Each structure stands twice: as C-alpha cells, then as structure tokens.
Amino acid sequence: MQAFADFLERLVLTPQRNVKLRLMVDYFRSVADPDRGYALAALTGDLSIPSVKPAMLRALVADRVDEVLFAYSYDYVGDLAETISLVWPARPGANRPPTLGEAVERLMVASRSDGPRIVEAMLDGLDASGRWALIKLVTGGLRIGVSARLAKQALAELGDKPVNEIEEVWPGLTPPFAPLFAWLEGRAERPRATIPAPFRPVMLSHPLGDDDLTMITPHDYAAEWKWDGIRVQAVSEGDVARLYTRTGDDISAAFPDVVAALDFGGALDGELLIGRRDDTGFATGSFSELQQRLNRK
Secondary structure, three states: OHHHHHHHHHHHOOOOHHHHHHHHHHHHHHOOOOHHHHHHHHHHOOOOOOOOOHHHHHHHHHOOOOHHHHHHHHHHHOOHHHHHHHHOOOOOOOOOOOOHHHHHHHHHOOOOOOHHHHHHHHHHOOOHHHHHHHHHHHHOOOOOOOOHHHHHHHHHHHHOOOHHHHHHHHHHOOOOOHHHHHHHOOOOOOOOOOOOOOOOOOOOOOOOOHHHHOOOOHHHOOOOOOOOOEEEEEEEEOOEEEEEEOOOOEOHHHOHHHHHOOOOOEEEEEEEOOEEEEOOEEEEOOHHHHHHHHOOO
C-alpha cells in the first residue's frame, strides 16, 4: 500500500503530462501482480467496492475523533479522504499494513456489515499517506489528473504497443488485468475480446496544417459543423447492441432508446446529440441536457 500511496502522491504533485506518463510506466513495470492491476483499475475508474461508502467512513472517524474537531478540520482541509487520514489517531504496530491487493480483495467480498471493521483495522495499520491512498482507492475518488486514456497510453509504452491495440482488448478485461500485463511483457498471447459488440478504437480528428491543404482536392470532401454533443461509437452484432464513448466506456444504460434503435450490423462512429421537433422542424438541444442523460445510473 505504501508504494501505491507514494505513486498517487507523485501523480498529484506532477502537472506535466509526460512526467505523469513516465511515473505510470515505471510503476507498472516495478510493481507485481495483482497490485499494479488494481492500481490500473483505480486510475481508469474500473474499480468498484460497494462495501465502502463515504457515510461509513464518517461514522468510523466519529468514533475516534471529537465531532467538532473533525468538522473544523474538514472545513479547513476540504477533502474527506485527506481529513480522515490526517486526524485518524495513529496506532503504531496495531496491525500489519495491507498490500494494495489484499486491501481490495478483502473489501470486494466484504458485506456491508463487515466493511467498517475491516476498513478500521486497515486504517490502524497505515500511516497518514497510506490512509489517504486507501480511502481514495476504496471510494473511487482519485482526482489526480490522470484520465483513462493516459493510463492506457502508459500501458502502450510499457509493452511497446500502439494504444489502439490496448483499447481493442480493453472491453473484455477485468481487474486485476493479469492477462493484459502478461501480453504486454511478452509472456502470453494478446487477450481476445470475449464480449459481443466490442468497442473499436475511434478515428479521431486532427488539425490540418498548411501543407496538408495542398495535398487534398476540396470537392472530394464534405465539411460538417462542430456539433455540441459527445463523440460515440454505436456497435450492433447479432442480438447485441452497445453505445460507447470515444474512450470505450459503455454508456448503453444511459441511452436505452438509442440502443434499441440500433438495428444494423456493424460499428459507426459519430456525434450524439439531444434533439427535439419544433414548429420549424428539428432543433438540437444543449450539451447540458445530454450531460443529464449521461449522469443517469
């Protein structure tokens, strides 16, 4: 857990993209399975631990720290994980510090009733930085300036692979991603996509330079407006249809009406818009309306 805590702290304190990239490559290369796989899942938002909720953490700290003191501390610090990690009474030697893999695997199978006791024992065995990392990990709120795409780019550099190949195999993988790391390190074949209607890397747009304009014939192309929507990929294979974001996140549950209308066979990249009919025909909605749909569970 301490290695993960140091890793997160360095990412938080590093604003440069390329330095963050190097930190991730070094971490994935030096840390063993399953710890690095769970760290990757945390970075990409693919780690879910239902037995731990912020309300439970608040209840735990309320048993250890004066309520008024905690309220003042939280008001000053502004971050729940950091506040708890700093005010939690240290108990040196109370418990052995858990590894990252041990912490995740114990809490993944813990019930809601057992979760508080397990988290409390782990917090007692860690120092302030370890407590902060544990809380960030189990609540899913890293906010360290690393996107899922950047984490996949780090994997591509680790294995000397195109990032498109990482994105192609990603939908069929689950934490702690042992087959993925085995492939990247040359110890196994490329993982096969096992889910129907998988995501394919999208064809992103790139700006044209002055020299590029001399290499094309304008009447061979069509220009399109920059619409206020989100880039998506619609995939339909057999009886299965899915809707993905440009980074491969499955958002089918947020747009069941769109998915139900995917009656073709294939994969389409495009822009998803909110629209409605009015007196003049058809009008597009705002991005904020689209965001409300995206936030649905």
